[in-house]
Amino acid sequence: MSLLGLQNLTKSFGGLMAVNEVSFDVEEGAIVGLIGPNGAGKTTVFNLITGNHRSDRGTVCFEGKDITNWVTHRIVRLGIARTFQTIRLFQKLSVLENVLAGCHCRMSSGSVAAMLRTPGERREEKKALDRSLGELAFVGLAGQEMQLAKNLSYGSQRLLEIARALATEPRLVILDEPAGGMNEQETAALIGTIRKIQKRGITTLLIEHDMSLVMKACEKIVVLEYGSKIAEGAPEAIKGDPKVIEAYLGTED
Amino acid sequence: MKDKSMYIYGGIFAVLAVAPVFLNPYWVDVLNNVGLYAILGLSLNLIVGHAGLFNLGHAAFFAVGAYTAAILNTLYGIPVLWLLPVCALTAGLFAGIIARPIIHLRGDYLCIVTIGVGEILRIALINDLFGITGGPNGIFGISRPTVFGYVIRKPHEFYYLIGTFLMVTIFLFHRLENSRFGRAVNYVREDETAAEGSGINASHYKLAVFVLGAAWAGMAGDIFAAKMTIIAPESFNFWESVVMFAIVILGGSGSIPGVLLGAVLFVGLPEVFRDFADARMLIFGAAMVVMMIVRTEGILPQRPRTYALPEASNAGGNP
Numbered sequence: 001m002s003l004l005g006l007q008n009l010t011k012s013f014g015g016l017m018a019v020n021e022v023s024f025d026v027e028e029g030a031i032v033g034l035i036g037p038n039g040a041g042k043t044t045v046f047n048l049i050t051g052n053h054r055s056d057r058g059t060v061c062f063e064g065k066d067i068t069n070w071v072t073h074r075i076v077r078l079g080i081a082r083t084f085q086t087i088r089l090f091q092k093l094s095v096l097e098n099v100l101a102g103c104h105c106r107m108s109s110g111s112v113a114a115m116l117r118t119p120g121e122r123r124e125e126k127k128a129l130d131r132s133l134g135e136l137a138f139v140g141l142a143g144q145e146m147q148l149a150k151n152l153s154y155g156s157q158r159l160l161e162i163a164r165a166l167a168t169e170p171r172l173v174i175l176d177e178p179a180g181g182m183n184e185q186e187t188a189a190l191i192g193t194i195r196k197i198q199k200r201g202i203t204t205l206l207i208e209h210d211m212s213l214v215m216k217a218c219e220k221i222v223v224l225e226y227g228s229k230i231a232e233g234a235p236e237a238i239k240g241d242p243k244v245i246e247a248y249l250g251t252e253d
Numbered sequence: 254m255k256d257k258s259m260y261i262y263g264g265i266f267a268v269l270a271v272a273p274v275f276l277n278p279y280w281v282d283v284l285n286n287v288g289l290y291a292i293l294g295l296s297l298n299l300i301v302g303h304a305g306l307f308n309l310g311h312a313a314f315f316a317v318g319a320y321t322a323a324i325l326n327t328l329y330g331i332p333v334l335w336l337l338p339v340c341a342l343t344a345g346l347f348a349g350i351i352a353r354p355i356i357h358l359r360g361d362y363l364c365i366v367t368i369g370v371g372e373i374l375r376i377a378l379i380n381d382l383f384g385i386t387g388g389p390n391g392i393f394g395i396s397r398p399t400v401f402g403y404v405i406r407k408p409h410e411f412y413y414l415i416g417t418f419l420m421v422t423i424f425l426f427h428r429l430e431n432s433r434f435g436r437a438v439n440y441v442r443e444d445e446t447a448a449e450g451s452g453i454n455a456s457h458y459k460l461a462v463f464v465l466g467a468a469w470a471g472m473a474g475d476i477f478a479a480k481m482t483i484i485a486p487e488s489f490n491f492w493e494s495v496v497m498f499a500i501v502i503l504g505g506s507g508s509i510p511g512v513l514l515g516a517v518l519f520v521g522l523p524e525v526f527r528d529f530a531d532a533r534m535l536i537f538g539a540a541m542v543v544m545m546i547v548r549t550e551g552i553l554p555q556r557p558r559t560y561a562l563p564e565a566s567n568a569g570g571n572p
Contacts, residue, residue, distance in 0.1 A: 094558070101436065115428050115430055164451055
């Protein structure tokens with residue numbers, strides 16, 4: 001059974017058809033890539049899945065549940081976490097607190113418990129702290145917990161966003177250009193991290209312009225152009241697909 | 254560093270604990286006002302400093318608390334200190350009803366609406382709302398608070414009542430800051446979209462912190478009503494909201510020590526410099542302009558939270 005299913009998802013901004021009747025499935029445990037030229041509507045698809053935009057038509061199903069147009073924080077709670085194309089960290093807060101933000105939805109203490117500092121609240125805080133440190137170590141940011149997020153390098157900021165997403169204990173992570181701004185070594189390390197995420201049983205859906213990463217990491221690729229899906233399949237098949245080649249390189253005449 | 258600041262706070266606390274012995278009633282009353290504004294500043298700090306919601310109508314919630322205490326005390330004779338939770342409830346409820354439809358507004362828009370709310374309430378009070386607020390003259394004859402049968406009457410007695418309330422406020426708000434709730438409102442302040450994307454219900458936290466801050470101001474209103482024994486709409490005008498706002502911004506948004514210092518500077522200093530009353534506003538204006546240029550985050554800005562990290566990672570900071 002597919003973990004995430006998109007059915008005829010459609011979204012227009014004014015006269016611009018950003019996403020047009022897009023349907024595809026993401027199988028449980030897979031790494032799926034969403035590619036396409038700039039402005040093809042990839043990020044809009046992500047925003048529709050995670051509730052940042054409301055769709056005009058079509059449905060998004062997660063684990064068989066219709067989650068179309070749910071509010072974002074509910075979707076995260078259900079098990080879909082994401083990173084952003086333009087890095088959206090809490091710049092003025094520490095690296096650790098950025099990851100603790102992800103733990104939030106798996107905790108329950110409110111303001112009264114905080115003021116009374118109940119045993120349950122303390123246990124929960126300790127658990128969240130341990131979990132956050134674990135996720136930071138997982139993405140390779142151990143030892144930088146007390147840095148401010150804005151002082152990290154660009155590549156590290158991307159990793160921190162992934163750590164924050166993983167801290168929500170997701171079933172599916174959605175990565176929007178995770179290798180953006182990374183050098184070759186960092187990208188290679190990122191592929192390793194994405195595979196490690198898969199080993200933890202978490203499904204990944206990613207947008208990426210770095211074709212070497214997409215071809216190496218993904219098991220299935222979905223190609224968008226002008227908001228419509230033009231191809232879907234294994235990396236090898238996509239590489240040779242004439243429609244995809246045309247979209248990226250243009251026709252000869 | 255941490256030890257040093259503990260000594261400083263301990264020293265200030267010790268001096269303040271015995272201060273009424275050496276001061277005349279006038280100065281004790283000045284300190285009482287500082288304390289009251291410190292409580293109001295701390296409650297507003299939750300909203301403005303921690304959640305980044307510009308609320309320039311905080312005096313309205315202060316007023317709701319004060320009037321709740323005044324009406325219930327004068328009409329039904331309920332002791333004022335028993336009314337503390339009731340005042341918190343009415344002010345919180347009022348804030349909730351007001352804030353629910355406007356909480357999604359950003360920055361300056363929210364600011365304008367809160368100014369409007371403050372003014373509407375003040376004018377409603379002048380017009381003798383429901384015939385129970387006493388119109389422009391307000392309500393008089395509010396009874397003194399009693400603690401275990403002991404009637405609190407003199408300024409130095411109020412000093413310890415307000416001081417206790419302030420200490421409890423600091424203690425609880427400090428804990429609140431260093432919790433899931435405190436972090437959540439900071440995330441929302443820093444980046445609402447990212448906070449939602451991390452699974453935080455942004456509008457819930459904005460509303461919750463707004464109601465909590467207002468409820469605390471309501472309790473401060475109860476103490477104020479008991480201290481003055483007479484309250485009138487003019488005690489809750491726009492200027493009061495501005496002072497509370499300035500205490501937070503000037504002292505340090507999101508910082509408890511900052512807000513306390515802000516209250517001393519804004520409420521205490523003008524009394525010290527009463528001889529130069531004419532030049533006071535000029536000096537204040539100039540000081541605020543300078544502050545906004547050289548130190549936008551306030552005199553004592555919010556400090557990063559500390560966490561009990563395991564040994565190995567405590568060296569963190571220098572990768």
